[in-house]
Amino acid sequence: MPNPTAAMLVIGDEILSGRTRDSNMHHLAQAFTRHGIDLKEVRVVSDDRAAIVGAVQALAEAYDHVVTSGGIGPTHDDITAPCVAEAFGVAISVRDDARAILQAHYDRSGTELNEARLRMARIPDGAALIDNPVSAAPGFSLRNVHVMAGVPSVFEAMVASLLPTLTGGAPILSQTLRLMRGEGEVALPLGALAEEFSDLQFGSYPFQKDGVYGTNLVVRGTDAGRLDAAMTRLHALFPG
Amino acid sequence: MPNPTAAMLVIGDEILSGRTRDSNMHHLAQAFTRHGIDLKEVRVVSDDRAAIVGAVQALAEAYDHVVTSGGIGPTHDDITAPCVAEAFGVAISVRDDARAILQAHYDRSGTELNEARLRMARIPDGAALIDNPVSAAPGFSLRNVHVMAGVPSVFEAMVASLLPTLTGGAPILSQTLRLMRGEGEVALPLGALAEEFSDLQFGSYPFQKDGVYGTNLVVRGTDAGRLDAAMTRLHALFPG
Numbered sequence: 001m002p003n004p005t006a007a008m009l010v011i012g013d014e015i016l017s018g019r020t021r022d023s024n025m026h027h028l029a030q031a032f033t034r035h036g037i038d039l040k041e042v043r044v045v046s047d048d049r050a051a052i053v054g055a056v057q058a059l060a061e062a063y064d065h066v067v068t069s070g071g072i073g074p075t076h077d078d079i080t081a082p083c084v085a086e087a088f089g090v091a092i093s094v095r096d097d098a099r100a101i102l103q104a105h106y107d108r109s110g111t112e113l114n115e116a117r118l119r120m121a122r123i124p125d126g127a128a129l130i131d132n133p134v135s136a137a138p139g140f141s142l143r144n145v146h147v148m149a150g151v152p153s154v155f156e157a158m159v160a161s162l163l164p165t166l167t168g169g170a171p172i173l174s175q176t177l178r179l180m181r182g183e184g185e186v187a188l189p190l191g192a193l194a195e196e197f198s199d200l201q202f203g204s205y206p207f208q209k210d211g212v213y214g215t216n217l218v219v220r221g222t223d224a225g226r227l228d229a230a231m232t233r234l235h236a237l238f239p240g
Numbered sequence: 241m242p243n244p245t246a247a248m249l250v251i252g253d254e255i256l257s258g259r260t261r262d263s264n265m266h267h268l269a270q271a272f273t274r275h276g277i278d279l280k281e282v283r284v285v286s287d288d289r290a291a292i293v294g295a296v297q298a299l300a301e302a303y304d305h306v307v308t309s310g311g312i313g314p315t316h317d318d319i320t321a322p323c324v325a326e327a328f329g330v331a332i333s334v335r336d337d338a339r340a341i342l343q344a345h346y347d348r349s350g351t352e353l354n355e356a357r358l359r360m361a362r363i364p365d366g367a368a369l370i371d372n373p374v375s376a377a378p379g380f381s382l383r384n385v386h387v388m389a390g391v392p393s394v395f396e397a398m399v400a401s402l403l404p405t406l407t408g409g410a411p412i413l414s415q416t417l418r419l420m421r422g423e424g425e426v427a428l429p430l431g432a433l434a435e436e437f438s439d440l441q442f443g444s445y446p447f448q449k450d451g452v453y454g455t456n457l458v459v460r461g462t463d464a465g466r467l468d469a470a471m472t473r474l475h476a477l478f479p480g
Contacts, residue, residue: 014443016279017412018269019458025284029258039256041291044265044282047443051281074424075444076431116427151446172257184314187356191316203254203287204315206391218259 003038003169003222006065009055010044011080012150015070024069024155031159036169036222037065047077049086056087060145065166067159070150072139074116081140084147085124095123098138105136131161141165170222177234182206182213189237190217197230199223243278243409243462244304249295250284251310251320252390264309264395271399276409276462277305287317289326296327300385305406307399310390312379314356321380324387325364335363338378345376371401381405410462415471419478422446422453429477430457437470439463 008028014020025042032039040063045051052071059066071080085092098121099113106113120137123129130139130146134157139148141162148158179186183206194202200221207214217238219230248268254260265282272279280303285291292311299306311320325332338361339353346353360377363369370379370386374397379388381402388398419426423446434442440461447454457478459470 010282013441013460014445014458015265016269016282017414017460018266018271018273018279019414019443020445021263021266023261025255026258026261029256031258033258039258040286042250042256042282042284046280073427073444073446075427076434077443111422111424114424114428116431117424119427151448153448174257174259182351184351184354184357187313187315187359188354191356194316201253203259203317204313205254205260206313208391208393218254220253220257 001169003036003172004064004167005040006032006037006067007041007043007059007063008039009052009059009066009068010042010150011047011052011068011070012044013046013077015044016046023152024150027152027156028067028069028159031163033172035163035166036171037166038169038172047071047079049079049083052080052083053087056084056145060087060143064144066145067162068145068147069155072120072137072147072149074119078119080147081122081124084142084145087145088124088142090125090142092122092124094118094121098123098129101129101136101138130158133157133161172220172222173224173227174218174220175227175231176219177217177231177238178214179217179238180212180214181238183215186215186217186238190234193230193233193237197226197233200226200230202230241409243276243412244407245280246272246277246305246307247281247283247299247303248279249292249299249306249308250282250390251287251292251308252284253286253317255284255310256286262309263392264390267392267396268307268309268399271403273412275403275406276411277406278409278412287311287319289319289323292320292323293327296324296385300327300383304384306385307402308385308387309395312360312377312387312389314359318359320387321362321364324382324385327385328364328382330365330382332362332364334358334361338363338369341369341376341378370398373397373401412460412462413464413467414458414460415467416459417457417471417474417478418454419457420452420454421478423455426455426457426478430474433470433473433477437466437473440466440470442470 127140127142367380367382
């Protein structure tokens, strides 16, 4: 059975303007690879209602899972939760369980749960909460869309909360052969081997080090024995 | 007149598997912001024909410019150029001007321009070449799609070659007020100010430092005077 598929939707003007360098995509890609879920697509859109709603609908239709990152805080530019509700045509309102989590969190620090903070308790009808052990305000899963914070430490904690609830497939294994030859030297025999081992993925990644061209050949797949067989052939093709 | 809009398409299994951390998105976002082009969307897709063709068509239709990154090397997994040709229904073949650039480059190092390397001279009909001062193999622009390498040093050099050929708008300016208060404290007055200055974008980005919550308030726009006026009001709202 093929692994489940997933997409990620990163929401935030700060990424598209170049103010902030996204790191959540890389974290999720690695976590999903270990868990046996194939991340097939990532989209980054701005804090724009139509853009978010359209992307949620397209990705939720095309993939088994969608993870969103960003736009669930207390300020006017945090519009992800109502956009996800709109994408599925469900209502959204402050929910008692989410409010109780926030109330307990702010009580501990003697901070008021004011109107702005209460926005973070708005949960679409039918959603399940995702635990946030860092800053309390929960994420949520609505059908196959999992809505998480954009701050990396919070995003990563929410991924850790979510992953055990998702059925994974076989972890995707990889092995790398590092060659001090240019890609153009290895391309033809590599292509032939990739056709022969069509159940595996073969990638070729050039690099330059101290003025010399090199290539990392990466073989990926779920069957350790097949990976070993492919690596044996690669070592024979490119000795030294 | 509003600034031109743009999207980016990152092509590569190595990003989606978590093997490689993309840096081209951040570079392009900053370069476009300085040049007065609004980057509105980024997509990352795998080395898959249907995914690449579909994304190129959707983005080329929706935005003034599309920049692609990755998949134009000599190996079997480098399929971006034929996919872009297919997206626009034009033919692709080895072109004399691109072949001459590669021939001169490999002649200098005494390297053979073999069949694999010659793949990098395949250019869709009607495309204009983009100069690659790092490793010679050119990118190309076909209509509003600009096709570039994925290796960061080469991508960045190609962006520098491309940018002067694109009409930019007003550079997008930004100013930041760093506050040692949580987002929940500033959300309501910030939202009111954002409504009053609806020609500017107001972003709010929480951070945590030494256990204390803080917020960066960022105002962005193209009119320096309006930015100054908004910052004066922000300083009055949140003194100290």
